[in-house]
Amino acid sequence: MTPETQRQIVMAERPSGALALRHFKTVVSLIPPRPADAVLLRNIFVSIAPHARAVMQGPTHRPQLVAEELIPSSVIAEVIAGPADGPEPGSVVAATAGWQEYSVVPARAVRPLQKIGRLSHHMGLLGLNGLTAYFGIRKVASVRAGETVVISGAAGGVGHLAGQIARSAGARVVGITSSDEKNRILENQLGYSATVNWKSSSFLDDLHTACRRGADVYFDNVGGPLLEKMLPLIVDRGRIVCCGVTAQYDMDNPLPGPSDLAMQMIAKSLRMEGFLAANHKDSWNEALRELKELHESGQLTVLEDLRDGLASAPTALIEMLAGQNVGQLAVRLAPDPVGWRSE
Amino acid sequence: MTPETQRQIVMAERPSGALALRHFKTVVSLIPPRPADAVLLRNIFVSIAPHARAVMQGPTHRPQLVAEELIPSSVIAEVIAGPADGPEPGSVVAATAGWQEYSVVPARAVRPLQKIGRLSHHMGLLGLNGLTAYFGIRKVASVRAGETVVISGAAGGVGHLAGQIARSAGARVVGITSSDEKNRILENQLGYSATVNWKSSSFLDDLHTACRRGADVYFDNVGGPLLEKMLPLIVDRGRIVCCGVTAQYDMDNPLPGPSDLAMQMIAKSLRMEGFLAANHKDSWNEALRELKELHESGQLTVLEDLRDGLASAPTALIEMLAGQNVGQLAVRLAPDPVGWRSE
Numbered sequence: 001m002t003p004e005t006q007r008q009i010v011m012a013e014r015p016s017g018a019l020a021l022r023h024f025k026t027v028v029s030l031i032p033p034r035p036a037d038a039v040l041l042r043n044i045f046v047s048i049a050p051h052a053r054a055v056m057q058g059p060t061h062r063p064q065l066v067a068e069e070l071i072p073s074s075v076i077a078e079v080i081a082g083p084a085d086g087p088e089p090g091s092v093v094a095a096t097a098g099w100q101e102y103s104v105v106p107a108r109a110v111r112p113l114q115k116i117g118r119l120s121h122h123m124g125l126l127g128l129n130g131l132t133a134y135f136g137i138r139k140v141a142s143v144r145a146g147e148t149v150v151i152s153g154a155a156g157g158v159g160h161l162a163g164q165i166a167r168s169a170g171a172r173v174v175g176i177t178s179s180d181e182k183n184r185i186l187e188n189q190l191g192y193s194a195t196v197n198w199k200s201s202s203f204l205d206d207l208h209t210a211c212r213r214g215a216d217v218y219f220d221n222v223g224g225p226l227l228e229k230m231l232p233l234i235v236d237r238g239r240i241v242c243c244g245v246t247a248q249y250d251m252d253n254p255l256p257g258p259s260d261l262a263m264q265m266i267a268k269s270l271r272m273e274g275f276l277a278a279n280h281k282d283s284w285n286e287a288l289r290e291l292k293e294l295h296e297s298g299q300l301t302v303l304e305d306l307r308d309g310l311a312s313a314p315t316a317l318i319e320m321l322a323g324q325n326v327g328q329l330a331v332r333l334a335p336d337p338v339g340w341r342s343e
Numbered sequence: 344m345t346p347e348t349q350r351q352i353v354m355a356e357r358p359s360g361a362l363a364l365r366h367f368k369t370v371v372s373l374i375p376p377r378p379a380d381a382v383l384l385r386n387i388f389v390s391i392a393p394h395a396r397a398v399m400q401g402p403t404h405r406p407q408l409v410a411e412e413l414i415p416s417s418v419i420a421e422v423i424a425g426p427a428d429g430p431e432p433g434s435v436v437a438a439t440a441g442w443q444e445y446s447v448v449p450a451r452a453v454r455p456l457q458k459i460g461r462l463s464h465h466m467g468l469l470g471l472n473g474l475t476a477y478f479g480i481r482k483v484a485s486v487r488a489g490e491t492v493v494i495s496g497a498a499g500g501v502g503h504l505a506g507q508i509a510r511s512a513g514a515r516v517v518g519i520t521s522s523d524e525k526n527r528i529l530e531n532q533l534g535y536s537a538t539v540n541w542k543s544s545s546f547l548d549d550l551h552t553a554c555r556r557g558a559d560v561y562f563d564n565v566g567g568p569l570l571e572k573m574l575p576l577i578v579d580r581g582r583i584v585c586c587g588v589t590a591q592y593d594m595d596n597p598l599p600g601p602s603d604l605a606m607q608m609i610a611k612s613l614r615m616e617g618f619l620a621a622n623h624k625d626s627w628n629e630a631l632r633e634l635k636e637l638h639e640s641g642q643l644t645v646l647e648d649l650r651d652g653l654a655s656a657p658t659a660l661i662e663m664l665a666g667q668n669v670g671q672l673a674v675r676l677a678p679d680p681v682g683w684r685s686e
Contacts, residue, residue, distance in 0.1 A: 060610050146570025222606030242608040262566030263619030265585040267403050270613040274608030 002040065002080055002102065007310055009099035011065050012198040014204075015056055017285030019321055023056070024071070024314040038084055039110060040076035041095060044336065045123050048316040048329040049073060049157070052099075061276065065179055067276070070098035076113070076122050077103060078337050092337060094122060099313050101333060116143045116292055119340045124157055125302045126288055131277040131308050132243060133161035134287045136171065140275050141217045141239045147172025148211060150230060152198075153221030153246055155182040155303075156320075157328045160190060161291075162219050162243070163302045167191050173238040174210045176226065187328060189339050190301055198226060207233070211300045214238075222247040228258035233269060242274035246287025246321060261300075345383065345445065350653055352442035354408050356397055362664055366399070367414070367657040369575040374445045382429055384420035384438060384446040386670065391650075391659040391672040392416060392500070393589045404619070411674055413441035414656070419456070419465050420446060421680050426514075430455050435680060437465060442656050443454050444676060461637055462683045467671030468638055468645045469631055474588060474620040476504035478564060479632045480512065480558050481619050484560045484582045488513025491554060493573060495541075496564030496589055498646075499663075500671045503533060503561050504634075505586070510534050514560075517553045519569065521666040528669060533644055541569060550576070557581075561643045565590040571601035579614060585617035588663065646670025650653055 005028050013027040034040045052073055055065045055287035057061065059156065062072070075097045076237045089094055093110040097103035113122050124130055136158075137143050149166040153159040154175030163173045175186045175195040183195035194210040196203060207229065214235035220227060224247025227240070247255075264270065280287070294300040305325050307316050313331045320329055348371050355368040378384045398408045405415070412453060418440045422430045423477035430436055430448035437455040456465050462488055467473055479501075480486050492509040496502040497518030498632040506516045506529065518529045526538035537553040550572065557578035563570060567590025572581070577583065590598075607613060623630070639642035648668050650659050655675045663672055 019601070054606075060606075220605065223609075227605070228600075242605045245609065246603045256602050257571075257604040259599050261604075262563065262570070262585045262588045262617070263397075263403075263599040265615065265618070266566075266588065266619065269618050269622055270616070272608065273613070274605070275612050276609065279612055 002031065002042075004030060006101040008101075009071050009072060009310060009313055010068050011056055013067055016067075018051060019056075019318050021314055021318070025067075025068075026311065032104050033101040034104050035083060037080035037083055037086075037107055038104050039093075039107045040080040040081050041075070041097070041105065041110070042334060043075045043094065043097065043101055043103060043207065044092070044311060044334045045076040045120065045125055045332055046097075046099050046310070047073045047127075047331045047332060048313060048320055049128075050244060052224045052317055053321055054245070070100060072096065072098045074123075074128055075103060075129075079110075081195035082107050086302070092119065092340070094127060098208070099191070099310060099331075101213065101310065111114055114288075115339065117295070119336045120304055120306060120328075120332075121295075121302060121329065123330040124304065125161060125300070128218065128277055129157040129328060130161055130267050130291045131287055133158045133290055134167055135277055135280045135283070136219060136241050136275065137165045137242050138287075139280060139283075141166075141218055141219060141241045143169045143171050146172075148174060148213065149170045149219060150174045150176065150211060150215045150233075151219045151221065152226050153177045153244060154186055154192070156221055156245060156246070158202050158246075159219075159221045159233060160186070160303050160327050161300065162221075163192055164190055165294070166217075166219070168294055168299045174215070177178065182326055189303075202342045206228060217241065219243060223259075224255055229342045231258055234264075234268065236268045238268060238273040240270060241270050242272060244321075245314075268277070290329045294325070307331045309333070345374065345385075347373060348501070349444040351444075352414050352653060352656055353384075354399055354409050354414060356410055358396075362396060362399075364657055364661070370411075375447050377424060377447050380429075380450055380501060381447050382424055382425035382436075382450045383423040384418070384436065384440070384453070385423050386418045386420045386440065386444055386446060386447065387435070387677045388419040388420065388463065388673045388675055389440075389442050389653070389656060390416045390466055390470075391656060391663055391674060392471075393587060393663065396664055398587070402605045413443060415439065415441045417466075417471055419462065420608065421677075424452075425450050433680065435462065435683070437470060442653060449672070458682065459633075460638070462679045463578055463647055463649060463671075463673065464638075464645060464674040465676075466636055467647065468643070469503060471515065471620055472500040472671060473504055473634045474623070474630055476508055476626060478620055478623045478626070479562060479584045479618065480505050480508045481630075482623060482626075483616050484509075484562060484584045486512045486514050486560055489515075490559035490657060490676075491515045491517060491556060492560040492562060493519065493554060493558045494562045494564065495516045495519045495569050495578075496587060497529055497535070497538070497586075498669045499564055502562075502564045503529070503646050503670050505564075505642065506535055507533055509560075509562070510548050511637055511642045515530050519550070519556070525669055528608055528646070532646075547572060560584065567598055568601075572583065574601055574607045577607070577611065579611045581611060581613050583613060585615060585616040588626060589666075628683060648672045650674045652676070
C-alpha cells in the first residue's frame, strides 16, 4: 500500500535575514529502497523546531544544509516494514528524519515509544523538548526550592515546560516573552509567578521588579541580547543555562555577546553551561517517567499547537521564529494509529 | 618602636583610560589606634594585582574606590601587637590591607603563615595567586591527562603557575602572551608545549597551529576579545575558566563579548565558569601542601619580580597592566623577619 513517491520539503536557497516561504520548496521524489538493516516509516508528526532554521544558516552539531536538501526534523512515525529483529510493523517510534511523508532510517537509530499519554505529547512533553527542559532545569541548573528562575522564550516548546518543571521543584518562576497575551497564559494557566514582555518600553524596570531579590538561574532559550540585561540581576553562584538561540537564527551575523561577561562571571562565581538532551541518554527513561507523572498529577500543563498537513510546516517555522506560537508546535501528516488514546 | 605616622598610597583620581602615575598619591597619615580585637601589622610585602585596578574602575566583590582612599592589596606582614588570643607578636601573617607601611586589621581576619618555603612565595605560589591557579585548573577546569589547556596571560602571576599545574596533571599546555620574550621563558623554563604571541600578525594562524586537535580548556586570565578567537577551537565538552580580566581594566567601557557565544555553548555542550579562590577555603591547606610539593619536587618553577619600596608600587601596577611583567609581582617594604630562609 506504500506509494512509490512522496512529498518532501527541501531548502530552496540559503536564507539571508528573516526566513520566508521562498526559502522552501516542495518536491516529489521516489521513496528510496529499504536496506536490510533499515526501517521504512510512515511519518505521523514532524517537528517544527528552531534547529531547522539553525542548520539552514550554518553548522550545528550537524553540517550546514545545502540547497535542495531535506529540512531535518524529528518525527513520530509508524513502522511499515523493517528487519525481523527491529521494531514491529505497526509500532510507533521516534526518529530523526525530516519534513517528508515517509522515511527510511537505520533500525538501530529509531526509539520505540512506550504507549503512554497522547501520541502528540511524544513530540513535546515526552520528546526532545520535554527532555531538554527536564535536564536543563534538573541537571544543568540544579534548581532548588526557593530559588528564582528566569526563563526567556518562556512560552515556547521548551520554555513552557522548563518553567513548570522549575516551579514543581519549588522555585519562583519568572517568564520573559514577546507579548502580553503569551504572558497572561503563563500566569493564568501555567503558574508562573511573574512575567515580563521584552518588547515593552518598560521592560528593564519590569524585569527588575520581577526579580527584586535577583535571579539564581537564567534559563536562556533565545541566546540574544537579553543575556546582557540579565547578567546584573544574577546573584552569587548563579547559573546560566544556554538552551536555545532563537534570537540568533534569523540573522546573517551573530549579535555581539554581553560586554562585561568575564568580570561578572568572576565577581559572582557564575556558571554558564550549554547542553543537549542527548548528553543525558542514560537518564532518559527516568526523566520520561517523571515528566509523565508531573503531567498526570496536574503539576504540568502541556500547551500544543498542532497544524495539519506537510505544506503547513514552513509557515509554522516562520511563525515560531517570529515568536507567534505558544507551546509545542508540530505538524500532523497522518492520524494516530489504532490503540492510541485520542482525548 | 612603631612610629606614629606612616606612608600610604591612595587613589588621587578615578582613572579614565590607561592607568598613569597621576592617578596615585602618597600621603602621610596617622597609624590608627588598635582596637582590642585587632592586630597591628608591619607590612613586609604588598601585592601588585589587577584587582587594584578593577576597584579603581568600579565595584567588584567590594565597592568601587573613591578618591583619597587607600589602594587595597593583600599583604604579608609581621605582627607587632594584638590580643592575647590572636597571632603572636613576631609571627608572620597574610591579610587584606593596602599599599601602606602598617595595617590595623581584625585579628580574626588574618591568616597565620606556616614557616615553609621562601617568604616571598607566600605572595604567589603559596598565596592567592597559587591558590587561584590551583583551584582553577584542578577544581573548575578538572584538567585531565592528555588534554590541551590554553592559558591567556600565561606569563602572569596566576598564569605561569596555572600552566605548570596543568602540565603536572599530564596536560599539553599552550600559552598566550603579548611578547616573544615572555614566550621563550614559558617554553624554555616552564615546560609549555607551545606559545603564541597575540600581538603578532600571524596570531590566528599560530593559535590554530598550536591547537591542531582543538582545546579542551581555555583558562582565561585576560577576559578580553581572545575568548572570541578561542571559541571555535574549543572542543565538545570543553571548559572555559574565567579567572581574570586584565584586558578590561584599562578601559572606560567594557568590550563587547564574543558573538555566537550561546550557539557555541550549546552545540558543543561547553561550560564557562568564574570563580574565586575564596570559594574553596575548606581545601586551602591541602592545596598549599600540594603546591609546595610541586615546587620542591622541581615540577613547578616560581618566577618572581620583586620591587623595593612602597613608592615603586604604582609603576609596578602600571607595568603589569601593560603586560610588561613576568611571574609574581610584589613590592618589598621590609626585610624578612628572623627565621625565614633567605635563599
